[in-house]
Amino acid sequence: MPEADTLWQAPVPAAVRSTESFPARADVVVVGGGIAGASTAFWLSRRGIRTVLCEKGVVGGEQSSRNWGWVRKMGRDPRELPLMLESERIWRDLDKLVEADVGYRRSGVVYLCDSQDELERRESWLTHAEPFQLDTKVIGGAQLEAVLPGSGDAWAGALYTESDGRGEPQLAAPALARAAQDNGASVLTQCAVRGVETTAGRISGVVTERGGISCDAVVVAGGAWSSLFCKRQGMRLPQLKVLASVTRVEPLHEGPEAAALGPGFAFRRRQDGGYSVANGSANIADIVPDSFRFGLEFLPVLRIEWRHLKLRFGRRFIDELRLGRPWSLDEISPFERVRVLNPYPDDSAVESALSGLARFFPAFKGAKSSNRWAGLIDATPDALPVISAVDALDGLFLCTGFSGHGFGIGPGAGRLMADLVVGEAPLVDPSPFRFERFSDGRPPMPMTGL
16 A cells, blocks of 8 residues: 555544434424534524534535634635624634634734736735725735744745634534534434425424434535535535645644745644645545536636636546436435545645755744645535525525635624524625525626735
């Protein structure tokens, strides 16, 4: 077996004990136990709403435990910033809210620029962010050395947001799910939802592999699975999967505290003193049947991100073709056939990130990589999430498509979703995240220069 194979080991999220009794009735069923679904269940149950959270595998088992762990405002699409600011406020008190450690620290985030052109491109984002009065600033020289000791004079400058932070992906979603249980919610793991049932044109229940649950509303928070789930209901949700690889570096005594993104590498300090390291410029988009189904809608973002995205044709095309076959509610669904998406990491991307990091930061020279993994990001054409009611089916809501930004914004997204479900004043203006933006005749566009 190649040495790289011995390092292939996905992170293990903190355990969540499945509720023993199976509920026949709920007010709301949340489909998907990632951070968006767990957060939605938490905020609904906190309001006394009878909530059931159904997860086909384990809570936080896919991208919610495999991401970088950043909690950042910097570089976000301005349409996302109001929600991210609210989410950050929640992160500050999340340990107390859920009565558990989620590893949140305000450690700062740095975008390193190796040329004046790159610095100006990054700096242009400040114009978009100015109305939000963030603490983001351009730094260099001694200031940069103080934030990232040992970075040397290799950089033209950097964008730095001192108030940005990090959390622990393996802790956050499980903590929210357990807190929802404490509030009276049922959390059912290893329990896939096969589809929804309707009566007189509105949601009346779901069918799970363990039986039916009648309910008034369903929130689809299935991450990379959401588009397939919607397809069975006759809905078109343009969403594709992007593979991102990460490695864990064992604890370093003199490593930087701030998280950083540079050319070909990114890192953040972990709670155990080690680091999660990735290559933000080497993600993979496998060509699958949905690539043709949604291809035209994704062309604008592909033109922007083509330098950072590698197209690949291989086994996943056949895998998704098989999983995408129609199924009835009384037969095994794709969500039972694949409990947890656990793709093989791109070793070349990981090795490139490690070597680039060691070249610029002496503390990482000789650092030992203990394991590596990959996750599948649920991407939309404009890289904005869908947090929305579905106008065509009363009682159906979507909370998905976070495009690699979901961990940091997850606590706020769940609260906004709960607001929409119960019909209360929303946390922020939800219109940028409406589902109907994909079909209203005005093609959603990604922001440039971020």
